Amino acid sequence: xxxxxxVTEFAQVEFxxxxxxxLTKYKVVPxxxxxxxxxxxxxxxxxxxxxSSASMTVYFPEPEKLWVKLVKR
Amino acid sequence: xxxxLAILLLASAVLLSWPYKLYRNYLAARKTGLRLxxxxxxxxxxxxxxxxxxxxxxxxxxxxFRALDQTCSWQDKSKxxxxxxxxxxxxxxxxxxxxxxxxxxxxxxxxxxxDFVKPEVFKTLDFFxxxxxxxxxxxxxxHRRLTAPCFNERVSTxxxxxxxxxxxxxxEDWLAKPDAKSNTVTQDSGTVALHVITAAAFGxxxxxxxxxxxxxxxxxxxxxxxxxxxxxxxxxAAVIGGIPWLNNPTVQRILSxxxxxxxxxxxxxxxxMLEAIARERKSSKSTSPATNTNKKPNLLNALINASDEAxxxxxxxxxxxxxxxxxxxxxxxxxxxxxxxxxxxxxALAQLALNPDIQDWVAEELAEVVQQNTExxxxxxxxxxxxxxxxxVYETVRLFGVPPPWRSIASKEPQLLVASxxxxxxxALPPNTQVxxxxxxxxxxxxxxDDGEVxxxxxxxxEGSGMAEEQLSVNDKKFFxxxxxxxxxxxxxx
Numbered sequence: 001x002x003x004x005x006x007v008t009e010f011a012q013v014e015f016x017x018x019x020x021x022x023l024t025k026y027k028v029v030p031x032x033x034x035x036x037x038x039x040x041x042x043x044x045x046x047x048x049x050x051x052s053s054a055s056m057t058v059y060f061p062e063p064e065k066l067w068v069k070l071v072k073r
Numbered sequence: 074x075x076x077x078l079a080i081l082l083l084a085s086a087v088l089l090s091w092p093y094k095l096y097r098n099y100l101a102a103r104k105t106g107l108r109l110x111x112x113x114x115x116x117x118x119x120x121x122x123x124x125x126x127x128x129x130x131x132x133x134x135x136x137x138f139r140a141l142d143q144t145c146s147w148q149d150k151s152k153x154x155x156x157x158x159x160x161x162x163x164x165x166x167x168x169x170x171x172x173x174x175x176x177x178x179x180x181x182x183x184x185x186x187x188d189f190v191k192p193e194v195f196k197t198l199d200f201f202x203x204x205x206x207x208x209x210x211x212x213x214x215x216h217r218r219l220t221a222p223c224f225n226e227r228v229s230t231x232x233x234x235x236x237x238x239x240x241x242x243x244x245e246d247w248l249a250k251p252d253a254k255s256n257t258v259t260q261d262s263g264t265v266a267l268h269v270i271t272a273a274a275f276g277x278x279x280x281x282x283x284x285x286x287x288x289x290x291x292x293x294x295x296x297x298x299x300x301x302x303x304x305x306x307x308x309x310a311a312v313i314g315g316i317p318w319l320n321n322p323t324v325q326r327i328l329s330x331x332x333x334x335x336x337x338x339x340x341x342x343x344x345x346m347l348e349a350i351a352r353e354r355k356s357s358k359s360t361s362p363a364t365n366t367n368k369k370p371n372l373l374n375a376l377i378n379a380s381d382e383a384x385x386x387x388x389x390x391x392x393x394x395x396x397x398x399x400x401x402x403x404x405x406x407x408x409x410x411x412x413x414x415x416x417x418x419x420x421a422l423a424q425l426a427l428n429p430d431i432q433d434w435v436a437e438e439l440a441e442v443v444q445q446n447t448e449x450x451x452x453x454x455x456x457x458x459x460x461x462x463x464x465x466v467y468e469t470v471r472l473f474g475v476p477p478p479w480r481s482i483a484s485k486e487p488q489l490l491v492a493s494x495x496x497x498x499x500x501a502l503p504p505n506t507q508v509x510x511x512x513x514x515x516x517x518x519x520x521x522x523d524d525g526e527v528x529x530x531x532x533x534x535x536e537g538s539g540m541a542e543e544q545l546s547v548n549d550k551k552f553f554x555x556x557x558x559x560x561x562x563x564x565x566x567x
Contacts, residue, residue, distance in 0.1 A: 008554075010406075011414050013229050013452075014269050015466045016459050017236035018262065018418055020450075022244055023425070023432060023462075024439040030426045031254045045423050054143040056304065056408075057416050058473045063259035066419065068426050070244075070253040073436060 022070075031069035041067065094166040101503035102162040102169045110157070112137035115167025137163065140172055141509060150517040150526055160500070169506045174514030176521060176551045177497050182508055183553070189508060226453075227370045228273060233452040235272045239265040242281035262418035266411050267297055274406045275349040276356075276371035294341045300407055302338035309335050346400040353377050372406060373399070413474060420473040421465055424528045431530055435461045438540060460545045464533035467547060470554040471516045472528055512553045521551040 022028065030041035045066065053061050060066060095111070102109055114121045114137075124132045125142075132138050139145040140153055140163055151174060154161075159175035173179065182189045243265055247255045255261075264281065272278045288295055294302070303310045313319055313336060320340070325333060353374045380394040394402070425432050438461040443450065502508075517525040522532070535546040 009229060010232055010273070011417070012463060012466055013232045013456060014236040014266065014414055015417060015421070016456060016462050017233050018240040018243075018265060019421060019435075019462055019465060020439055020443060020455075020459060021237060021240035022422075023435055024443045026244070026248075027429065027432055027436075028422055028426045029429075031252075033256065035252075042427055045427055049420070049423055050148075052144075052147065052473070054147040057412050058147055058420070059416050060259060060419065063419065064256050066258050066423055067254060067256045068258060068422060069255075070247055 025073055026070040027073055029069045029071050031067040033067055091166050095164065098164050098166065098169050098505070101505070102164045104503060105162055105171075105500065107171075108157040108161040110137050110140055110161060110163050110172075112163055112165040114138075115165045116141045116163070116170060118167060137165075141170065146511060147513050149514075151514040151519070154511065154514045154518065163509070169503055170509050171502060171506055172509045172511060174511040174518060176515050176553075178508075179510045179512065179515060179553055180550065182510060228372065228375070229456075230452040231370055232269060232273050233450075233456060235269050235278070236265070237450060239268050239281045246282070258422050259415065259419040262422075263297075263411065263415035266414040266418070267300075269414075270407055270411050271296065272369070272371070274372045274403060276353060276369060276374060277349070278369070292341060292344070294338060296342075296345050299338040299341035299345065300411060302334055303342060303404075304408060304412055306331070306335045310339060313339075342404070343400060346403055347396065349373055349403075350377065350396055350399055373403060376402065417466070417469050417474050421469040424469065425465075428528065431465075434531065435465060438462065441540060458541075460543055461530065461534060463545055464530040467533045467545070467552070467554065468528055468530040471522075471552065472526075474554055510553075515551065515553065 030038055030045050032041040032044055048060060048062070048065055051061065052058050095113075099109070099111065114124060124138070133142070133145060136153065139149055140161075146153075154172075154174040160171060160173045160178065163170040163172050243261050246261070247253060268279050268281060309332065313332060318324060319328065319332075319336060325336070328336075350373065353371075354377060356374075376394060376399055380399070425435075438459065442455060442458045515521065519525055533545055533547065535544045537543045
């Protein structure tokens with residue numbers, strides 16, 4: 001096992017647990033602050049992702065602009 | 074008058090040496106036969122960092138800047154390398170930089186730790202003491218021996234259980250919001266990630282809803298604030314961390330607020346770590362081995378035990394870790410566990426929202442493996458079967474999770490680097506060359522990934538006769554996620 005595998009294994013386990021918790025019973029749907037159409041919300045998310053910055057990690061400069069909605073599966 | 078003259082002389086010497094140095098590097102770079110990008114500024118020196126603020130978007134349109142700026146090179150994906158080749162030379166007055174997105178070259182550099190040592194810039198992660206990311210050569214091997222056994226099945230199980238516990242509360246909170254609509258995805262996954270890392274790394278378990286803002290006595294900053302302040306200002310932290318007299322109260326009064334905050338954050342993080350180390354040392358001494366097995370496993374405890382044990386057998390044991398080294402390694406875990414996981418989770422949710430078909434595909438697997446029961450999921454029985462869910466992880470890390478260009482100094486004499494167009498060949502590097510590994514470009518190159526810029530987790534799954542027979546197939550030769558070289562995870566690779 002390599003040194004960075006410690007971090008890798010840790011991240012994979014955590015990430016899988018969090019996503020499994022959400023996605024088992026719910027769908028994640030694009031949303032927006034002003035309750036606009038889903039297409040507009042999707043476009044907003046696409047733009048937000050494309051406008052990402054990178055410094056140490058890739059990140060959203062304005063993370064509070066990412067709106068999502070949960071819908072029961 | 075003499076001073077003015079001296080300054081003028083110095084300035085003209087600098088100005089005159091600039092074209093000479095650039096020309097000298099140009100001549101050396103030309104010998105490689107690679108395409109060249111000429112840069113008026115030396116990468117990552119002060120003028121380089123200041124140039125976008127002074128010249129604005131003009132700088133950001135220049136190829137010499139885009140090639141090595143972290144944000145620009147992430148946005149450009151493999152564009153520049155499509156144009157200039159898998160390898161090209163970035164020539165500046167201060168150095169030559171070999172920019173590569175060639176997976177063979179990246180793999181080679183990662184494997185040749187001794188020939189391609191980490192540059193001084195990685196000292197920025199060193200302010201709490203050396204750790205497995207910042208140290209080179211011999212100490213690196215020693216740290217690796219100590220940290221690797223710590224992450225065992227018991228810790229994985231604990232991380233799994235703790236993540237489920239945190240995520241369940243996060244999910245409930247989101248559902249309780251009007252319309253189940255939320256814009257706190259990044260912040261909340263940061264809370265989950267921080268709680269998981271503090272539990273698994275330092276043995277401090279917290280509830281999701283406690284939030285991250287509870288301030289313990291004797292502290293001026295929360296643990297999260299001190300960690301984040303340091304992470305957001307790595308260069309400042311590295312510079313001021315090495316100047317002890319800045320902590321003098323008189324000196325502090327003339328410092329800017331930002332610098333004062335970074336100083337405070339450095340001191341606070343260190344105090345949190347020393348407190349945790351003292352607590353773990355005490356608890357491992359006070360409990361008998363019998364009760365110790367019931368204790369929740371954590372990395373710090375495992376590191377301390379491994380290190381103390383090594384020292385008791387041989388007081389000069391090379392595997393002993395000082396408190397500084399413990400703190401350094403804990404900082405690395407906190408950094409990797411907090412920032413990277415939090416951002417990866419928010420990018421995954423953003424992409425999932427845009428791709429309902431992928432959500433259905435993952436839900437199919439979850440329906441079979443999890444069976445609507447997230448309360449008591451056993452790690453060993455569940456985690457290995459969540460292949461599609463893990464494919465989400467790989468795909469998100471491929472596009473959003475790898476570190477931006479990673480610079481390594483080719484040590485001593487001109488280095489040989491394996492490069493490949495069709496077959497591996499050796500490339501002689503001129504002296505004074507550094508290497509920038511553009512993992513993002515590699516991960517998005519059409520040569521290695523079909524529709525490389527498209528987020529599609531299905532690319533990681535090799536189909537079987539049924540869902541249970543599907544396999545996660547990670548090609549180590551072209552995937553460099555999580556910032557390090559290729560890895561082999563048991564049962565996951567080809």
